Amino acid sequence: MESIWSKSCDIPRREALKKSIRTEVAVIGAGMAGILTAARLQKAGRRVVVLEANRIGSGQTRNTTAKLTAQHGCFAKQLTEALGPEKARLYVQANKEAIDAFRTLIQAEGIACDFETQSAFVYGNDEARMKQEAAAQRKLGLPAALVRAKALPGSPEYAIRVENQAQFHPLKLLRAVSEPLTVYENTPVRRVEGHILTTEGGQVRADRIVFACHYPFVNVPGFYFARMHQERSYVLALENAPCPSGMWIGAEPAGYSFRHYGDLLLLGGGGHRTGENSAGGRYALLRKQAREWFPESREAAHWSAQDCMPADGVPYIGRFSAGRPDWYVATGFQKWGMTGSMAAATLLCDLICGKQSPYARVFDPGRFDTKAAAGIAKEGLHAVKGLGRRIFQIPALQAEDLPRGHGGVVKAGAGKLGVCRDDAGGLHAVDIRCPHLGCQLEWNPDEASWDCPCHGSRFDREGRLISGPAQRDLRSGRT
Ligand SMILES: Cc1cc2nc3c(=O)[nH]c(=O)nc-3n(C[C@H](O)[C@H](O)[C@H](O)COP(=O)(O)OP(=O)(O)OC[C@H]3O[C@@H](n4cnc5c(N)ncnc54)[C@H](O)[C@@H]3O)c2cc1C
Ligand code: FES
Missing domain, CATH: 3.50.50.60 (FAD/NAD(P)-binding domain)
Structure with missing residues (x-):
């Protein structure tokens, strides 16, 4: 990947x-x-x-996916409610100035990083919501216009366009x-x-x-x-996938993201809380959409990433x-x-x-105001539930039940281990407790990794740390 x-x-x-x-x-x-x-x-x-x-x-x-925009999805109404109009305007202003700062830096130092000015769009079907959001974005200082978006795959009705944003090669x-x-x-x-x-x-x-x-x-x-958890999403780079120019994102959390890089279309989606993808199928979902919308397309690359989601x-x-x-x-x-x-x-x-x-x-x-406190309490509760729900349960699965290429939490004596069977049939066993704060890890079949539902640490099948907040590898286990 x-x-x-x-x-x-x-x-x-x-x-x-x-x-x-x-x-x-x-x-x-x-x-x-x-x-x-x-x-x-x-x-x-x-x-x-x-x-x-x-x-x-x-x-x-x-x-x-390296879009540079101050239009952070369908965000303005919610942000205004959370921060109040004055701070919400400052949030947008900081991000607008950030785009200008990229432009200035790239021009002043002659940096060849495929920087292109593009319009940003958030698309959706709910007319009332889209009108409200466009008005909220304008109040925060974005030149947002409600337009028809039918040419986009999936034929959404509306989009909110903000011109003079950008994309680049990070x-x-x-x-x-x-x-x-x-x-x-x-x-x-x-x-x-x-x-x-x-x-x-x-x-x-x-x-x-x-x-x-x-x-x-x-x-x-x-x-x-x-006060933070992490969320992953998945990306396909497609050849021969005609799609309108611009940088697009859905108004709904399950919506897709589109942008071009040269002749490639980057199709993103399949987001979920890190550590909550034991059923897998995120790339399969993107590939199914790609076949439906762009039957002539070919996959040039696929990858995924995650980011920290603050409570407020x-x-x-x-x-x-x-x-x-x-x-x-x-x-x-x-x-x-x-x-x-x-x-x-x-x-x-x-x-x-x-x-x-x-x-x-x-x-x-x-x-730390009352609104943020509510988010923080929810965050803490989710982490504690993650820890309590799983760590004391003894699984029914045994290591020998695992088919090739699959992983899971299995019974091992009076306890349990995280085990995956590689494509050659070999078993790899790890201690299933996250070294950060002890939550139980989940197998992510899309990335063949052990992911933590509490704060998003990740480990490969041998237990080597991929990303934190944990800072050390998993102990290896014995099957
Ligand atoms: C699928 C996806 C698409 C995205 N698309 C966009 C987009 O289009 N536009 C946009 O604005 N944002 C986008 N983002 C968000 C953006 O990619 C991230 O917010 C950004 O890359 C985070 O950068 P960072 O420097 O904070 O983290 P990172 O790039 O992760 O850098 C942190 C570094 O710290 C190092 N590190 C960790 N622990 C230690 C330690 N103990 N000692 C030393 N080093 C350490 C790590 O190795 C790493 O190199 C996207 C995110 C995802 C998940
Ligand atoms: S317990 Fe915090 S990342 Fe796993």
Whole structure:
């Protein structure tokens, strides 16, 4: 499973950290958020290093669909209700400015990253809802127009169009922007205490620390695990699939996403909470739609990714927690982390350089009002239910029942294990407790991975960590 972005762009390798160093700012994570933030800070005259567990752009950024828009789906009415009109306008303004900042950066530095101006559309059939949403988007400062959308596959009636948005190749941009930065690859940060970051190769002493590692792996302080879960979605790149230009997304959660890259159509969908796909069939669903809508099409690639979903629908960008004034965070982009990363880079640079920003109070990770509290309580309840529901149940399934290519939680003596049978018939067994906070993992047949329903950590069939908040592999089990 490789995205068209990673297939078409190599980023030169960097050394791992092999000694202890000092710096002004340490950024954890070399995805879109970490690299843009580090670049901003370096331009502002700060000494910055980036510490990356794997490779530059190897996290969710390599599997995005890379639309740059301030129209975040069918969002304006709900956002206005959640934040009030003033903060909701600022949210949109931050994302509009992020698109301008991409344009300026790409033009000023001559970055070849297939940047194209495009219109963004959200489509749907419910006329009253679409009219209301278009009006709400206009009130927030988006030039939104309600248009007919029949030419789109599935023939939806309406779409809300916002012109002058954009799309690009995310890894080509990261390759150029990361070039002048000091980045240590294969350098997972194991611990952060005060101003010290500990890695296997040495310690980093930093005046300021930015967590741009997708999901913060420090549980306390911050308690991000109580206010975010993760959601996955799936993408096919199709040749010979004629579709109107523009960047499209459905108004309903089950809707599909469309954009072009060159001659390819990227068809996205099949979203679900990470760890809740034991029945599988997400790629099958996309392939069925592709056959129905584009019978002449051919699949060039398929991939998936996941993102952090904050309890109140607004990313957490700013001070990590009141008790750690020199720690900062950028997370919770809810599948809009391209503009979100640029907004984070601008805001974090302002905060670290001691400047005021109108956006600080919109994205403040310390916000906690009654509406957010309701979301947080729901989030915590879901995680506790995930833990309680499954961890004490003894499954009926035995390892020998598993067909080739399948996995599941099986009975093992008085306990249980996660077991998968590979295509050659070999069994692979792992401890089924997530090393983050102990929830029971679920087998994801679409990706052949063990996924956690609580906060979205993922592991391959051998138990190797794919993505956090967990920070270590699963213990292996015996069948
Ligand atoms: C299917 C899908 C489509 C999407 N499409 C769009 C879109 O069209 N437009 C849009 O705006 N957004 C989109 N998004 C969202 C966007 O892709 C993400 O929000 C964004 O890529 C997140 O970037 P990031 O830098 O926060 O995380 P990542 O890219 O995951 O980077 C985090 C990095 O931190 C590293 N790391 C983790 N732990 C440690 C540690 N302990 N030490 C050191 N390094 C560590 C990881 O290895 C990783 O490289 C989409 C999301 C999905 C799921
Ligand atoms: S990711 Fe938190 S318990 Fe698994």
